Amino acid sequence: MDFRLEDIDDAEVERRLSIVEPLTDAVRELVDAVIRTEVDDAELVAAREQIEAIVARLRAQQKDKGYGVSFTRDFTGMPWGNAATGARNAVAPPLRIKKVDGVTRADVVLGAAYEGPGGHVHGGIAALLLDQLVGETAAADHMPSFTGTLTVRYLRPTPLGPVTLEGRVTGTDGRKTFVHGELSDADGVTVEAEAIMIQPKHFPARDAIISTIAKLENERS
Numbered sequence: 001m002d003f004r005l006e007d008i009d010d011a012e013v014e015r016r017l018s019i020v021e022p023l024t025d026a027v028r029e030l031v032d033a034v035i036r037t038e039v040d041d042a043e044l045v046a047a048r049e050q051i052e053a054i055v056a057r058l059r060a061q062q063k064d065k066g067y068g069v070s071f072t073r074d075f076t077g078m079p080w081g082n083a084a085t086g087a088r089n090a091v092a093p094p095l096r097i098k099k100v101d102g103v104t105r106a107d108v109v110l111g112a113a114y115e116g117p118g119g120h121v122h123g124g125i126a127a128l129l130l131d132q133l134v135g136e137t138a139a140a141d142h143m144p145s146f147t148g149t150l151t152v153r154y155l156r157p158t159p160l161g162p163v164t165l166e167g168r169v170t171g172t173d174g175r176k177t178f179v180h181g182e183l184s185d186a187d188g189v190t191v192e193a194e195a196i197m198i199q200p201k202h203f204p205a206r207d208a209i210i211s212t213i214a215k216l217e218n219e220r221s
């Protein structure tokens with residue numbers, strides 16, 4: 001797994017976010033505009049040519065694979081390519097999850113890019129968002145839990161628009177954490193999930209980051 005340490009402070013994280021988040025938001029707007037536009041064919045062709053030029057500009061310097069996950073020395077994660085939350089990923093709605101007293105919560109608006117049944121949220125998108133939510137619900141002490149089993153029950157169709165997600169731990173058993181998650185619209189719960197999250201036996205990436213931080217601290221003292 002691609003985890004790495006970047007020796008930067010919070011101000012630098014914020015500076016980078018202030019550049020990339022508006023870019024990602026502009027691409028989200030582009031995706032929505034392409035889905036919903038009713039301009040004529042000539043306009044579509046002209047737009048495509050402009051988009052291809054922008055893609056070529058961005059491809060001038062690229063990472064080999066995915067974005068991976070960087071951490072600062074304070075273990076602030078920068079999972080900016082994440083499909084649900086990524087600050088650089090226009091596919092992500094993006095989900096912004098807050099944890100208060102062990103309960104995770106997120107409010108997000110799901111627009112045209114997340115459609116499954118006409119006018120309603122795609123079931124895979126609901127599962128994606130719930131998967132991320134249960135992951136962050138189970139995470140503790142900088143130690144991730146991976147989804148072992150995710151059971152999703154669709155109670156009724158979720159209309160496109162604003163939705164709320166909420167997750168809570170329902171139990172633990174050794175390295176396993178059991179999590180309940182819900183996705184709701186204004187009228188109540190539309191999708192619910194039960195997850196078995198598992199802290200991996202070995203997580204070499206975390207150990208590697210901890211030893212790199214220790215080395216940096218030694219060098220500075």
Ligand SMILES: CCCCCCCC(=O)SCCNC(=O)CCNC(=O)[C@H](O)C(C)(C)COP(=O)(O)OP(=O)(O)OC[C@H]1O[C@@H](n2cnc3c(N)ncnc32)[C@H](O)[C@@H]1OP(=O)(O)O
Pocket residue numbers: 131132135136139144145146147148149174175176196198199200201202
């Ligand atoms: C910080 C937020 C990040 C959020 C990210 C969003 C969440 C995600 O999308 S994670 C990505 C999707 N998930 C994955 O890719 C996981 C792939 N699987 C794996 O990596 C491993 O199988 C893993 C880590 C789940 C378990 O491996 P390992 O640590 O070797 O488990 P193992 O020692 O065999 O078993 C431990 C316990 O878990 C149970 N278990 C193992 N696999 C599963 C499973 N898939 N489902 C349920 N229980 C399981 C075992 O039965 C055992 O239970 P017990 O202790 O009672 O005997």
